[in-house]
Amino acid sequence: LVLIAGAALIPALSVVQQLGQEGWQRGGEDPLGAFDRRLAPLQQALRGESAVGYLPPFGSLESPSGAAHFYMTRFALAPVIVLNDVQQPLVVADGVGDPNRLPAHLEVARDFGDGLVLLRTRTR
Amino acid sequence: VSGLRLLVGLALPCAAAFLLVHACWRDRTVPAPATMLVGLTLGLGHGLASCTYWLALLAGGGTPLVVVAVDILALLLAGTLWWHRRPTGARAKRVRSSNGVDLALLVVVLIAAAGALAAFGANALDSPHGEWDAWAIWNTRARFLFLAGGEWRRAFSAELMHTNYPALLPAAVAHAWAYMGYAGPAAPLAIALTFTGSLVLLIGGALACLRGQTHGLLGAACLLAAPILLQRAAWQYADIPLAFFLLATVTLLIVADRVAAAEQPAALGLAGCAAGFAAWTKNEGALFVLAVIVARALFAVRTRTVDLRRAAAFGLGLAPLAILYVSFKLALAPPSYLLSDQRLMDYLLRLADPARYVTIAGAVGTELLRSLGVIVIVLPIAAVLLGRTRDPDARQAAAWALLLILLMAVGYAGVYLVTPLDLAWQLSHSLDRLILQLWPCSAFAVLLLCADPAEWRQRPGVEPGTTRPARRRS
Numbered sequence: 001l002v003l004i005a006g007a008a009l010i011p012a013l014s015v016v017q018q019l020g021q022e023g024w025q026r027g028g029e030d031p032l033g034a035f036d037r038r039l040a041p042l043q044q045a046l047r048g049e050s051a052v053g054y055l056p057p058f059g060s061l062e063s064p065s066g067a068a069h070f071y072m073t074r075f076a077l078a079p080v081i082v083l084n085d086v087q088q089p090l091v092v093a094d095g096v097g098d099p100n101r102l103p104a105h106l107e108v109a110r111d112f113g114d115g116l117v118l119l120r121t122r123t124r
Numbered sequence: 125v126s127g128l129r130l131l132v133g134l135a136l137p138c139a140a141a142f143l144l145v146h147a148c149w150r151d152r153t154v155p156a157p158a159t160m161l162v163g164l165t166l167g168l169g170h171g172l173a174s175c176t177y178w179l180a181l182l183a184g185g186g187t188p189l190v191v192v193a194v195d196i197l198a199l200l201l202a203g204t205l206w207w208h209r210r211p212t213g214a215r216a217k218r219v220r221s222s223n224g225v226d227l228a229l230l231v232v233v234l235i236a237a238a239g240a241l242a243a244f245g246a247n248a249l250d251s252p253h254g255e256w257d258a259w260a261i262w263n264t265r266a267r268f269l270f271l272a273g274g275e276w277r278r279a280f281s282a283e284l285m286h287t288n289y290p291a292l293l294p295a296a297v298a299h300a301w302a303y304m305g306y307a308g309p310a311a312p313l314a315i316a317l318t319f320t321g322s323l324v325l326l327i328g329g330a331l332a333c334l335r336g337q338t339h340g341l342l343g344a345a346c347l348l349a350a351p352i353l354l355q356r357a358a359w360q361y362a363d364i365p366l367a368f369f370l371l372a373t374v375t376l377l378i379v380a381d382r383v384a385a386a387e388q389p390a391a392l393g394l395a396g397c398a399a400g401f402a403a404w405t406k407n408e409g410a411l412f413v414l415a416v417i418v419a420r421a422l423f424a425v426r427t428r429t430v431d432l433r434r435a436a437a438f439g440l441g442l443a444p445l446a447i448l449y450v451s452f453k454l455a456l457a458p459p460s461y462l463l464s465d466q467r468l469m470d471y472l473l474r475l476a477d478p479a480r481y482v483t484i485a486g487a488v489g490t491e492l493l494r495s496l497g498v499i500v501i502v503l504p505i506a507a508v509l510l511g512r513t514r515d516p517d518a519r520q521a522a523a524w525a526l527l528l529i530l531l532m533a534v535g536y537a538g539v540y541l542v543t544p545l546d547l548a549w550q551l552s553h554s555l556d557r558l559i560l561q562l563w564p565c566s567a568f569a570v571l572l573l574c575a576d577p578a579e580w581r582q583r584p585g586v587e588p589g590t591t592r593p594a595r596r597r598s
Contacts, residue, residue, distance in 0.1 A: 001225065001342065001577065003506050005232040007499040008345035011354050012239020019246055032253045033309070050278065071260040074284070075253075078264050079272035081283050 032072060039076035042092065042112055051081040053088030055102070055119070057095035069094070091119040126304045130311055133303025134318070136195040137176060138169030143199075143206040148394040150209055151383035157340070160329025160375070167322040167368045170315055171401035172198060174295035177269075177302065178448065181295075185274040191302040209390070225577060229341035236348035237324065240357065244317060247358035252309035254316070254360030261286050262362060266297035267307050280456040288457040290449060292405040293362045312360045320357040323368045324348065327568055330375035334382070335518060336578075339571050346567040349499035352560050362406050363557040369402035370412055371564045374528065377420070377438075378521045378572075392434055393441030400445020407460065408536070408561060410449065413442065415531040423524045471542045480547055484540050487551040495556045496563060503570055510574040522573035529566050 046052055054073060061067050061084060073092060074082045082092065086103050095115045096102065102119065109120040142165040149156055156164075176194040177186060184190035253259045268279030269291075279294070280287040293315075300311035324344050332340025347353055357364060376395035380388050399416055402409030420438075424430045474480060492500050513519060536558050543550055 001229065001338075001506070003502045004342055004345050004349070004499070005229060007497070007502040008232055008236040008349040009239075010498060011243075011349060011351045012236045014351070015239045015243045015246070015354065019242060030250070030252050032251070032259060036253075050275065051283070071256075071264075071285070075259050075264045075267070078267035079275065079278055081278060081281055083283055 032075070035072050036076045038114065038116065039073065039094075042116060042118060043077050043080070045110060045112075045118060046077060046080045046090070049080050049090060051083055051088060052077065053085045053091035053119075054082050055086055055091055055093040055096060055106075056084070057093070057115075089121055093117050093119055126306070126308070127310070129303045129305065130300055130314060133300045133311075134169070134173070134314060136192075136199060137173035137299070138165055140195075140199045140202040141165050141169035141172050143202040144168070144172075144397075145394065147202070147206040147209040148390040149379070149383070149387075150390070151387040154333070154379065154383050156379075157329040157332045159325040159340070160333055163322040163325030163329055163368075164372060164376075166318045167326065167365070167372060168398065168401070170296045170319065170365070171292060171369070171398075171404070173299040174292040174404065175445075175448065177295045177299035178291065180302075181269065181276050186269065186276060186298065186302060187273075188302045188305070191299060226337050226341060229338065229345065233328075233341050233344045233348065236345060240320070240324075240348055240354045243354040244320070244358045247355070248313050251358070252313060254309075254312060254358070257362075258312065258360035261289065262293050262360065263297060263312055265291070266294035266301070266312070269294055270298040270301045270307055277456060280458075282458045288407070288453070288460050289362075290404045290406060290409070290452060290457075292401060293365055313358070316357060316360045316364070319365045319368050320353070323353075323364060323371065323564055326368065326371055326375065327564055330371070330379075331568065331571055334375075334378060334521070335513070335515075335572060336576050338576055339574070343568060343571050346499055346503055346571065347564055349502075350496045350560075350563055352495040352556060353563075356557075356560060361557065363560045366402060366405045366409055367561045367564045369398050369405060369409065370561065371568060372398035373402060373412070373416060374525050374565050374568065377416070378525070380434075381521065382517065388434060389437035389440075392437035396438040396441025396443075397445065398441075399438075400442045400449070403449045404445050408532075408558070411535045412532060413446075415528055415535060419524060419528040419531055422527065423520075427520070466544060470544065474542050480541055483547055484537055484551065487555055491551075491555045491559060495559045499567075503567060507570050507574050510577075511579075512573055513575045514579060518572050522569050525565060525569035525572065529562055529569060532562055 054070060056066055057069060061070050070082070070084060073094065077092070086106065090109065091106055093102070093116075096117070102108075105122055106119040107122045108117050110118045112118070142161075145156075145161060145164050145168065173195075176198050177191060180186045180191040180194045183194065253263060264284070265279045265287075268284075269276050272278050279291075296315055297312045300315065301307050304311060324347050327347055328340040328344035330340075331343040353364070373395050376391060376398055380391035380395055383391055399409075399413050402412050420435075540547060540551065
């Protein structure tokens with residue numbers, strides 16, 4: 001019984017020690033919450049759409065940061081399905097600093113600021 | 125105001141679950157400890173919430189008015205059932221054995237629970253939307269269900285991630301959001317916290333009911349000793365809800381063996397319902413339902429107690445959730461990665477590869493220690509020191525539960541053996557969660573098998589102290 005009681009106290013003591021060292025809020029502001037708030041106007045603008053394309057800011061989704069950004073965008077824009085595809089009529093681009101990097105068939109439909117833009121297929 | 129609305133949204137299905145539990149467990153000679161009742165009420169309440177929300181989606185796109193109407197209907201139905209089956213007669217007095225040991229253990233459990241709560245608070249402040257799987261899978265799907273209106277089926281589009289996973293958790297979260305009025309992190313956090321609390325209350329209450337107060341406190345201590353539980357509680361993954369439903373099924377089946385014969389069908393029905401919720405939470409839950417059926421059948425044959433009426437009672441409780449699960453799989457869910465584009469020869473080649481067995485065994489050993497900490501060593505030592513109980517009912521129940529856990533472990537190992545994904549990657553990303561799913565049932569079964577301190581102190585051949593509640597065999 002003493003063994004089990006001792007084992008039960010270890011994680012609790014470890015938590016107390018960790019909180020003593022790092023404080024309650026270790027990472028500062030919740031990054032996903034901030035991201036969600038930043039994309040809220042875009043989500044409103046996409047109301048009624050069922051799917052939207054996506055232009056990755058980090059080149060591809062293979063890197064951890066690329067994949068994280070993609071899934072965070074999906075989370076923030078739900079219930080619109082975000083597809084990793086620039087051939088959709090509407091395409092979301094976030095953090096694409098250089099406008100020359102935009103695919104030739106796309107033009108800016110709306111700029112939400114801070115590098116967040118909604119692109120659409122260029123009309124002839 | 126939204127906090128109050130969230131509270132109402134959580135309370136309505138929990139009230140229905142409370143009535144349902146009381147209607148199904150009314151044998152007052154085997155009284156349920158309050159901790160077990162609270163645990164069952166909260167956990168089954170979330171399961172019920174997911175079902176009423178699913179019905180509301182089918183009936184009217186999940187608008188708040190429809191959700192409230194379905195919830196009230198469920199409450200009325202549960203209330204009617206409770207009224208027809210309300211307990212009569214005097215409640216048996218529980219023989220309490222509060223002593224110095226129990227008091228000391230209670231203090232330990234309270235300190236450990238405070239530590240767990242602090243860990244939950246710190247993690248929740250750090251990541252209120254949960255960790256990767258929570259926001260990338262479960263909460264994203266909940267958002268689709270809540271925000272898409274009539275287009276809610278979009279949540280299971282093949283374009284999205286893991287859409288073949290069942291929907292208990294996202295539907296329960298969306299249900300709470302329907303009351304709150306917006307998709308805030310408070311709802312999934314509240315659900316994660318209550319599922320974790322229910323799990324601890326359930327193991328403590330179930331062991332107190334079946335083996336006495338000391339064992340109940342040891343069960344709670346064993347859960348709180350696992351670092352993975354403290355870490356994952358606030359991550360908002362579906363593994364703690366699944367662990368809850370696995371434990372609820374096992375404990376209710378064992379309780380059903382102990383109540384009066386006339387009360388057994390209702391208790392078995394409730395166990396079937398808990399097993400159905402397990403399948404509705406994650407695909408591993410469907411494997412669990414199969415394992416329960418096989419383990420119970422093997423035991424019934426071995427002990428020559430085959431009783432089709434009992435099996436039918438379990439099936440009756442399971443049926444609504446089984447229909448929900450199967451219809452979801454047929455109508456909405458894309459095929460699993462395990463089955464799509466795979467040939468029989470692929471499976472056989474992987475099964476015949478000895479290196480895969482070595483990799484899995486090595487990963488299990490490492491991960492058990494990393495996820496569960498010292499308790500994975502301490503519990504077997506304590507079990508050996510305490511010895512086996514002389515209670516034949518407890519020994520038989522523990523043997524059955526251990527067989528069930530073994531079947532689950534074999535099933536999980538089988539999936540790893542045939543997976544088309546990179547084995548090392550899949551082990552590193554999922555094995556800890558499988559351990560978390562099975563740990564509460566494992567700790568429960570081991571403690572059920574152990575002698576209590578009164579037995580341990582007495583010499584062989586002397587009747588143990590009467591610290592356990594009265595039991596009755598059919």
